[in-house]
Amino acid sequence: MSSRRGHGEHAVYFDKTKGRWAAVIEVGRDPSGKRRRRKVTAKTKREALERLRALEAELETGVDPDGSTVTVNLLLDRVINHAIDNGRQPKTIDGYRWAASHLRPRFGTTKARDVTALQIEAHLQHLVDNHNLSRSSVSRVLNVLRQALNEGMRHDWLTRNVASVARCPTSHTNTRRAVTAEQARDLIAAAEGTALHAALIVAITCGLRPGELLGLTWTNLDLDATDPTLTITHALKADSTGLYLGDVKTSTSQRRITLTDNALLALRDHRTRQLEQRLHLGAAWQDHDLVFASEVGTPWEPHNFRRALRRIGDQVGIEAITPYELRHTAVTLLSNSGIAAERIADLAGHRDTRMVERVYRHRNQTIDVGRAAMQKALGSGTA
Numbered sequence: 001m002s003s004r005r006g007h008g009e010h011a012v013y014f015d016k017t018k019g020r021w022a023a024v025i026e027v028g029r030d031p032s033g034k035r036r037r038r039k040v041t042a043k044t045k046r047e048a049l050e051r052l053r054a055l056e057a058e059l060e061t062g063v064d065p066d067g068s069t070v071t072v073n074l075l076l077d078r079v080i081n082h083a084i085d086n087g088r089q090p091k092t093i094d095g096y097r098w099a100a101s102h103l104r105p106r107f108g109t110t111k112a113r114d115v116t117a118l119q120i121e122a123h124l125q126h127l128v129d130n131h132n133l134s135r136s137s138v139s140r141v142l143n144v145l146r147q148a149l150n151e152g153m154r155h156d157w158l159t160r161n162v163a164s165v166a167r168c169p170t171s172h173t174n175t176r177r178a179v180t181a182e183q184a185r186d187l188i189a190a191a192e193g194t195a196l197h198a199a200l201i202v203a204i205t206c207g208l209r210p211g212e213l214l215g216l217t218w219t220n221l222d223l224d225a226t227d228p229t230l231t232i233t234h235a236l237k238a239d240s241t242g243l244y245l246g247d248v249k250t251s252t253s254q255r256r257i258t259l260t261d262n263a264l265l266a267l268r269d270h271r272t273r274q275l276e277q278r279l280h281l282g283a284a285w286q287d288h289d290l291v292f293a294s295e296v297g298t299p300w301e302p303h304n305f306r307r308a309l310r311r312i313g314d315q316v317g318i319e320a321i322t323p324y325e326l327r328h329t330a331v332t333l334l335s336n337s338g339i340a341a342e343r344i345a346d347l348a349g350h351r352d353t354r355m356v357e358r359v360y361r362h363r364n365q366t367i368d369v370g371r372a373a374m375q376k377a378l379g380s381g382t383a
Contacts, residue, residue: 012048021045023052067157072115073108075148076100082151091239099144102127107145112152120145120166128169139168177325178332179318186316196308198263198270199292200326202230205260207330207348210323211235212253214300215245217289223267228259232349236299243299253349267291 011024020041038055042048080096106123107115124142127133133141145163152158179187184204191197203213215236222229232255237246248254259267270291277295278285286297294300306323313321327348334344341353 021048023048025052025055067113070112070152070157072110072112073104075112075151078151079147090241094239096144099141102141103145113158115162117162117166120163125169135168142168178328181333183318184329187312190312190315196312198266201263201266203326204330205263206257207327209327211237214292216291218291219289228264229256231256252351255349
């Protein structure tokens with residue numbers, strides 16, 4: 001007669017046909033009353049027991065090991081927790097949470113195995129149409145959902161990742177614009193005497209990203225050189241811990257730019273006003289060496305900067321202008337002036353001209369390049 005099996009080992013046996021240890025656990029019964037079992041295999045008995053106990057732990061948390069009760073919320077939580085446990089940057093974790101916030105209202109309580117690719121595509125289009133998300137933002141949402149469903153496949157809860165075949169919308173409603181040279185002059189004139197004045201001139205003449213502009217330090221300015229310059233080495237960034245100076249977007253984003261005469265004059269005036277403000281506040285001033293700072297020297301909150309810019313825009317009839325549209329304006333004005341795309345890409349900190357051509361350049365001028373040739377070939381049509 002065989003000896004009594006130890007506690008917890010009754011479902012572990014050696015499968016001679018496969019040459020591996022197997023562990024089986026009951027996970028309830030199906031609608032017909034038939035027992036449902038889940039089996040794991042391992043090279044050793046000890047490993048099989050560990051996997052068996054892991055399955056039991058999943059049952060205790062309310063997760064059915066066969067995946068029938070696993071929701072999208074649970075998978076999203078696992079992706080976020082995995083990022084936290086592996087020491088990912090706070091900004092990366094915030095990005096996962098942001099994407100999850102756009103998925104939970106629609107799919108959160110839905111069983112993961114019930115989600116379809118067409119449902120995903122419809123929701124992505126909804127985010128474009130009703131939340132004004134750009135295509136790149138929607139792509140980030142889809143990527144996090146793909147990671148979540150991959151987590152389901154890793155645990156054998158899912159047999160297919162439907163998000164991997166879902167398509168992103170091909171267009172978006174949040175098309176950024178560029179203002180004309182006349183509008184740019186109006187913006188600058190309306191901001192004169194404010195902290196926004198020098199920031200506008202630098203943003204438009206140097207084509208800086210908003211984070212590069214707000215992260216600019218006096219150390220990175222050389223206003224007394226024969227050819228005054230500013231150097232981009234970092235950018236203002238934000239995550240759940242607050243604002244901080246971080247790395248620029250890419251290696252080509254590190255660059256030195258020669259200042260225009262009006263930018264030089266505006267920065268010198270701005271420095272004088274900032275020094276006066278610093279003396280006035282005394283110990284209350286917090287020195288971060290920032291060129292464009294708050295009234296007490298701390299980083300200028302991006303949303304406060306956007307509001308200040310929008311107020312100036314409203315004054316001159318440019319509704320809902322955004323900081324990034326200043327960068328688009330810089331590229332467009334240079335392009336319309338005949339500057340080569342390669343040189344514009346260098347100014348903007350791009351590796352090549354593709355972004356300049358596809359995204360940043362806006363044709364505000366009337367195109368008449370073929371008018372004379374066509375009239376010569378076909379006639380003017382006049383008597």
